Amino acid sequence: MKDFLDRIPSTLSFGGLDFAAPWVLLALLLLPLLWWWRRRRRRGAIVFSRAGVLARGPRAGQGVVRALSALRLIALALCIVALARPRTGARAETSLTEGIDIVIAFDISSSMLAEDFQPNNRLEVAKARIKEFVTNRQSDRIAIVPFAAEALTQVPLTTDYPVVLAAVDAIQSGQLEDGTAIGTAIVTAANRLRSAPGRSRVMILMTDGESNRGAIDPRTAAQAAAQFGIRIYTIGVGTEGMAPVPVGRGLYGLRYENRPVKIDEVLLTDVARTTGGRYFRARDAQALQRIYEQIDRLERTPVKSRTYVRFTEEYRWPLGVALGALALELLLLAWRGPLP
Missing domain, CATH: 3.40.50.410 (von Willebrand factor, type A domain)
Known part of the structure; x- marks a missing residue:
């Protein structure tokens, strides 16, 4: 494991965006496992919050559950990206x-x-x-x-x-x-x-x-x-x-x-x-x-x-969207959230 981590670069550039802590992005690999675990855990649950929805059939409320799961995973993914410290502008240029x-x-x-x-x-x-x-x-x-x-x-x-x-x-x-x-x-x-x-x-x-x-x-x-x-x-x-x-x-x-x-x-x-x-x-x-x-x-x-350009930290954008996704999840949960 140590050898694997040593191979990770101290900084990572992608599309003009640098990540100061790229190793944090490894946590994104855990999200599919989390999605799979939540999917198995939801089996057997009543996925609607109102008795009147029963008449719609056994698949009623599944869309709400999927939306809630998607919002939670999106929020977690964006929080991980924010922790990886995305930044723009800073670079060191060597000129002759x-x-x-x-x-x-x-x-x-x-x-x-x-x-x-x-x-x-x-x-x-x-x-x-x-x-x-x-x-x-x-x-x-x-x-x-x-x-x-x-x-x-x-x-x-x-x-x-x-x-x-x-x-x-x-x-x-x-x-x-x-x-x-x-x-x-x-x-x-x-x-x-x-x-x-x-x-x-x-x-x-x-x-x-x-x-x-x-x-x-x-x-x-x-x-x-x-x-x-x-x-x-x-x-x-x-x-x-x-x-x-x-x-x-x-x-x-x-x-x-x-x-x-x-x-x-x-x-x-x-x-x-x-x-x-x-x-x-x-x-x-x-x-x-x-x-x-x-x-x-x-x-x-x-x-x-060598010319050095100051970094501009961009973590606020993914963090802000993540908070927005969490707020939307809470609103949806209060409106039509599933009952365990």
Whole structure:
């Protein structure tokens, strides 16, 4: 018996309808036995409820009995179908598309709170550019790596863009120890990309450009990334001149002072050039658009993705009809039911 049950699939599809518990349908095999048993049990019973029906002959009332039996069996069959959990709509589809593996590493240190993009600071501008970039992707796998004095993988490589966008929205400055460890960020992002399938592996590094923490030199990290075929596109976030930069906390929150904007463009250019990428200065939205064009020209490789559609439970329909059949049986039984 166990071997027989093991052969039953966990789900069953029939005419666009899925059953989450198909093994329950085995109970339908008992209905013919129940019908046979009830038929034998009814022999010898008076199958009418009024003495006046006797004049019609010995077969009078048989139609009522058959109707009652049929309604009871229909109700039981539909209850069994409802217990098998019929459902529609939910499915998992595997599609083969062409895409690129991309890791977006962006700075969330306190210096990214500099307000040189009024009314927003650098971090909000960087997040807006990342979300714009993700929204324009179709089949590329995206990962998110925020960094400060350390780096972490917030979202691994995925094509689930709503999850990526929600993660970017949730990231705030102060979640990591303060500082800017560009080398650590490159190594963390490269670890996500080095074993990724396909020929095109891209890292987008967004920072205010001053590496002041971490034991890994950014140029050395870039050389290591290049060995894995990873292209790094660096973006310096910040305007030129002076900008209000947070210098500590006061009675009413962060205290700002006007200080020179310092972006190590030489470092970011070297990192990008070492890996065959490019450096961009994010003074406006056009900087990221140029990155789109660069990435879209890269060689794409087949990527498998799975799409999940939510199930719609349909048990209410057979259950409702079953209750209707039972109600009809009770009405018929009260009107012209047989007497045992």
